[in-house]
Amino acid sequence: MTEYEERRPRQPIEHKTVVTRAAVVVPVLRQTQATEEGETVPRADESRLEEAVGLAAAIDLEIVSAVIVPVSKPRPATLIGAGKVEELKGVVAAEEIGLVIVDHPLTPVQQRNLEKELGAKVLDRTGLILEIFGRRARTKEGRLQVELAHLNYQKGRLVRSWTHLERQRGGAGFLGGPGETQIESDRRQLQEKIGRLERELEAVRRTRTLHRSKRKKAPHPVVALVGYTNAGKSTLFNAITGAEVLAKDLLFATLDPTLRRITLPHGTEVILSDTVGFISDLPTHLVAAFRATLEEVIEAELVLHVRDMANHDASAQAGDVNKILADLEIDTADAEHVVEVWNKVDLLDEAARAALVTASESGAKGLDVHLVSAVTGEGIDALLANIETRVAGRISDIALDIPADSLPILPWIYENASVQERTDREDGGVSLTAGMTAQARAELRRMTARYPDVRVASPAG
Numbered sequence: 001m002t003e004y005e006e007r008r009p010r011q012p013i014e015h016k017t018v019v020t021r022a023a024v025v026v027p028v029l030r031q032t033q034a035t036e037e038g039e040t041v042p043r044a045d046e047s048r049l050e051e052a053v054g055l056a057a058a059i060d061l062e063i064v065s066a067v068i069v070p071v072s073k074p075r076p077a078t079l080i081g082a083g084k085v086e087e088l089k090g091v092v093a094a095e096e097i098g099l100v101i102v103d104h105p106l107t108p109v110q111q112r113n114l115e116k117e118l119g120a121k122v123l124d125r126t127g128l129i130l131e132i133f134g135r136r137a138r139t140k141e142g143r144l145q146v147e148l149a150h151l152n153y154q155k156g157r158l159v160r161s162w163t164h165l166e167r168q169r170g171g172a173g174f175l176g177g178p179g180e181t182q183i184e185s186d187r188r189q190l191q192e193k194i195g196r197l198e199r200e201l202e203a204v205r206r207t208r209t210l211h212r213s214k215r216k217k218a219p220h221p222v223v224a225l226v227g228y229t230n231a232g233k234s235t236l237f238n239a240i241t242g243a244e245v246l247a248k249d250l251l252f253a254t255l256d257p258t259l260r261r262i263t264l265p266h267g268t269e270v271i272l273s274d275t276v277g278f279i280s281d282l283p284t285h286l287v288a289a290f291r292a293t294l295e296e297v298i299e300a301e302l303v304l305h306v307r308d309m310a311n312h313d314a315s316a317q318a319g320d321v322n323k324i325l326a327d328l329e330i331d332t333a334d335a336e337h338v339v340e341v342w343n344k345v346d347l348l349d350e351a352a353r354a355a356l357v358t359a360s361e362s363g364a365k366g367l368d369v370h371l372v373s374a375v376t377g378e379g380i381d382a383l384l385a386n387i388e389t390r391v392a393g394r395i396s397d398i399a400l401d402i403p404a405d406s407l408p409i410l411p412w413i414y415e416n417a418s419v420q421e422r423t424d425r426e427d428g429g430v431s432l433t434a435g436m437t438a439q440a441r442a443e444l445r446r447m448t449a450r451y452p453d454v455r456v457a458s459p460a461g
């Protein structure tokens with residue numbers, strides 16, 4: 001027990017709140033939009049903007065301007081057209097904007113040119129995600145992973161403009177993510193640092209693997225929550241465990257996995273793991289960097305894919321999550337291994353809810369689907385019963401007749417079954433009926449060898 005508690009992240013590191021005035025720009029490249037394979041529905045521009053603003057807000061920026069910029073032809077020099085750059089420059093000056101977030105990957109050249117043109121620091125989507133990860137990482141491993149991803153990101157960029165950028169920042173420590181001190185160093189130093197971090201991370205991982213193999217010996221299967229950022233994983237985790245995991249309307253509130261041992265209604269114990277929120281366009285090297293964190297998911301007996309069904313982009317988000325899971329070699333169509341949790345149903349009107357019920361009954365690729373609200377608690381009991389059945393087998397009622405001298409078996413019964421009826425007989429014995437999983441029933445058969453006078457009337461199977 002303590003092992004899991006120890007692994008709960010400590011309080012998040014306090015960051016000095018430096019409120020920077022920022023603009024969010026979402027370039028929409030018309031001709032490349034609908035090229036995704038069949039399943040992924042292209043995102044609505046408005047939701048992309050909303051998500052980008054949400055991401056930016058995750059690092060305490062004051063967003064004073066947010067615009068969608070259609071890009072008919074990407075410019076190698078600035079991505080967006082000259083007219084738009086000019087327009088933005090005006091906004092930056094008028095609104096005293098210090099940072100422009102471009103919600104699209106930028107080449108180093110584009111980033112540099114835009115910074116020069118606009119007179120503000122420019123961060124692309126990867127850079128922003130790294131900033132957020134840097135601020136949210138709470139465990140040592142999480143921090144090392146972010147730092148390494150940051151250094152690798154830097155290595156591929158900007159060697160000539162480190163100094164330029166540093167001067168522009170005016171040394172205010174603004175956006176001082178991990179690796180910032182490396183800005184003036186040369187590639188060799190950067191490489192040395194990367195090597196050092198990799199070794200350190202390796203050491204932390206070895207310890208982790210050790211912990212994990214220890215845990216494997218304990219017969220507790222791991223159930224992992226995954227989902228798009230803000231889908232409600234932490235809220236569901238809290239609803240199930242009563243834990244106080246940080247649940248905020250903050251993207252990526254959870255970066256390091258949080259583990260908690262829980263006892264399901266019929267006594268089965270599992271470890272519930274709350275992991276990092278996924279997001280679209282998560283750069284591959286970032287997924288790789290978080291592979292260790294995601295190992296809980298890879299090794300989980302059961303994966304709960306939590307989805308925000310009140311979001312317009314629910315389906316595109318599911319596509320993104322499935323893509324990342326596929327990268328981790330998790331078969332998302334495997335109904336034995338994956339359950340879909342359709343969350344936030346409390347936010348839906350009757351018609352939308354009815355449509356979901358129909359969709360869930362027709363089965364998303366044959367997966368089990370649960371409609372729940374992590375906030376109101378609706379649907380959670382059924383979800384837990386499903387988890388328990390999957391982990392410990394079918395639940396059936398059994399009748400037990402326990403004579404007085406076999407009463408020491410009672411505490412075991414209460415721990416491993418849900419007692420529904422109990423009669424304390426005059427002869428000192430106890431009769432009861434209880435719901436038990438197949439696993440518990442098998443265990444009970446072994447127990448009754450020690451208590452031969454206990455009579456069990458169990459249903460077939």
Ligand SMILES: Nc1nc2c(ncn2[C@@H]2O[C@H](COP(=O)(O)OP(=O)(O)OP(=O)(O)O)[C@@H](O)[C@H]2O)c(=O)[nH]1
Nearest residue numbers: 230231232233234235252253254277344373374375
């Ligand atoms: N109305 C409603 N809101 C919910 C529900 N579940 C979660 N939320 C809200 O959605 C927001 C995000 O919830 P979190 O639990 O932090 O989401 P998460 O998936 O852990 O987010 P990341 O850490 O970014 O991955 C919070 O404001 C929650 O209160 C739900 O069932 N109904």
